Amino acid sequence: MAQTIRVDGVRKWYGDTHAVDGVSFDVEEGEFFGILGPNGAGKTTLLEIMEGLRKPDDGEVSLLGMRPWPRNPRLLPRIGVQLQASSFFERLTAREQIRTFASLYGTPPAAADHWLEVVGLTDKADTRTEKLSGGQAQRLSIACALVHGPDVVFLDEPTAALDPQARRNLWDLLREINNQGRTVVLTTHHMDEAELLCDRVAIMDHGNILKSGPPAALVRGLDAPTRIGIETGTVPVDGARQLFPDAEVSDDGVSLTVSTRNPAAVLSALADRNALRGLAVRGASLEDVFLDLTGREYRA
Template identity: 75%
Template sequence: MAQTISVAGLRKNYGDVRAVDGVSFEVDQGEFFGILGPNGAGKTTTLEIIEGLREADEGTVAVLGLPPWPRNSRLLPRIGVQLQASSFFERLTAREQLQTFGSLYGVPAKKADAMIETVGLTDKADVRVEKLSGGQAQRLSIACALVHDPELVFLDEPTAALDPQARRNLWDLLREINTAGRTIVLTTHYMDEAEILCDRVAIMDRGKILRLGPPASLVRGLDAPTRVSVASGVLAEDEAKDLPGADEVSDDDVSLTISTRDPSAVVAALSARDALDGVQIRGATLEDVFLDLTGREYRA
């Protein structure tokens, strides 16, 4: 499969801070690729270098077979960029914003109007941007990145600060964009988002890629225990500790949770004791992989 992006030995320093420290990866044509990491991991800087917005100190980058830096005018019509914070022209409606963005690429107004329907903003087309909700503004931002029909789309934390419903709606839109054949590169703090949307993810911290691969493969590689939970009170904690396969047991007065590497034995034992009320079985997730690699301490 053709490589849309190729990054090798990328480095970028800001004084004594190594924002990007030897990053290498490739993105295939049509792939939905995620870059994950805590605050300050180097995600946005990496993306800005690939987009041609920032110059690397070391390393090579090829986007659609071309170098993005110095700012490459041949790439601009072929890529779409949605930044963390989007700025729109003041006092314009959603339709006028999109037509203005499209005009920069020679896109006819009629085609720009069609993009409004694609992102589900038809009923908001004549509403000024400052009156749009957060989710609607994000959809408009993505529409501006797509209006010239780019082959490659960069999305930097597109669902940040959105409510759960708006996030889910935006996920549906992003899946449609990818299914239509566009390559998407996404940065996000949300592990569930990456797990659902991305074909592969790179987990970054302190400027380095710690792990790269399909989310399901990374989760399987963690070899984490399964957690079996039942309603608190259906079984005594001491009795739960004696169940076959039980490794650790905790009870927070809402749920009794058993960590195990033999969930079938635990569930069978609970069933034999008629203690399956409210049972939930949870395996490891991408969030567990993320925390295992980057640690659990809070970073502002």
């Protein structure tokens, strides 16, 4: 498939801090690509360089076959950008806001009103943006990024302020625009979001890409145990430790959990003892991959 984005050896320094330190990757046409990393990993800086909002100190970026920096007027109608912090024109209602964005691209007001409906803000159309909740402002920001039908969409933590229902609705919307052939580049702290939506992800830390690939492939490549849980009391803890000496057994008073690299044998032994009450089986996830690569220490 054709490359929509090519990042080659990109670097960005702020004094002694290497925010982006020699990053290279490609994003194919129609791909849903995720950039993951802890706070301060360089995700937003990298995204802004790709969007043409920030000049790289070294390396090259190609977006739709053109350089995004210096700011390229030919690219602006073809990309949609939702920034990490929402910023709107002052004293405008939600309807006036999105119609203003639409007018900048020659998009008719009816299309703008349609996007208010898509993100569930029709009932807030006459509310001034400073009166919107954080989640409502986030949804309006996303609608403004999509109102002109861009070929490439950049979303910086789009669901950070959304409740679970709004998150799920936005996931459906993002799948739909991606299924229409648009390329989507996403940064997020939600590993379940990346695992569900992204064709490929790149995990960053300290300005470097540590590993990239399809989420399922990254998970399969992690040497992690399978966690098998049953209801507490179904099997005594000491009995489970004797039964599964090569596994780690714990009990929190609600579930007895067996962490094992031989799940078939554990499940078979529990089934033989009719001890499957409350059974839950959990393999590794993208979150496990993320923590394995970036560590578990607190990041400010």
